[in-house]
Amino acid sequence: MEQTSVILLWLAYLLYAAAFAVFLIGFFTQRAWANRLGSVVVAVGLLAQTAGLFLRGVEAGRFPFVGLYESMVLVAWAVVLVWYVLQWFTKLKAVGLYVMPVVLVLLTVALVAYDPPAGLLPVLRSDIVVVHVIVMLVAIGCLYVAGGAAIIYLIEERLLRRRRTGGVLGRLPSLATLDRLIYHATLLGLPFLTMGMAAGVIRAETFRVQGWATDPMVLLSAAAWAVYLALIAGRVRGDWSGRAVSWLAVMGLVLLLVIRFAAVPYLSGFHTFGA
Secondary structure: OHHHHHHHHHHHHHHHHHHHHHHHHHHHHOOHHHHHHHHHHHHHHHHHHHHHHHHHHHHHOOOOOOHHHHHHHHHHHHHHHHHHHHHHHHOOOOOHHHHHHHHHHHHHHHHHOOOOOOOEOHHHOOHHHHHHHHHHHHHHHHHHHHHHHHHHHHHHHHHHHOOOOOHHHHHOOOHHHHHHHHHHHHHHHHHHHHHHHHHHHHHHHHOOOOOHHHOHHHHHHHHHHHHHHHHHHHHHHOOOOHHHHHHHHHHHHHHHHHHHHHHHHHHOOOOOOEO
């Protein structure tokens, strides 16, 4: 069963790579069919990845979130799902080309770090941990998409200020499109981030984890939450321009990356999954 799970993940990886190639064709040819075909290929890849995750969970006898391999596969899955939902409901069709490389990088890290299913520490065998992981995954998927869109926004805005309006710039999504994507992705992600943090606090208090309030991961998470709250508040009130909002989204993305790749594996004293 585990071998089938890995095969399905590789299939998803190849389908995402194929979708990226199709989106790239659409980028240079400006053909609408390319974006439609790319979206279909991504959907098939998402189904394969979902099936692979399900089989991994069945084999492990738990929700598959232990270790770098499973966490990266889950984050990649969340990013694809969030992008698909957002593009479906907001009609933002022009950003698949920029999402797929992120997904491929995450899956590459996962495949390099592959390890067989492991157990859980007894303290983590609770429903509140599963709720915490699920809502945080949705939040991370949304906020990664927002951060990626913000980076593209800042690059495009800089090119426009230098009056470089030809070539590749003419094929990029409009600033208004990117601004909407940043806002909608953050608006969807912030409530899930809030719920995930609340579930984490409940779990820490329930099991009387010492010193959780001053743990680096908790402090960084609170900082990221404050950044995204400021982004939403400034966007709703109209106090900040798209450029300011984009910088906040990038700042939040940097904090999330530091949390995942520095705080969780090296700095946090209690955020450990493996048995």
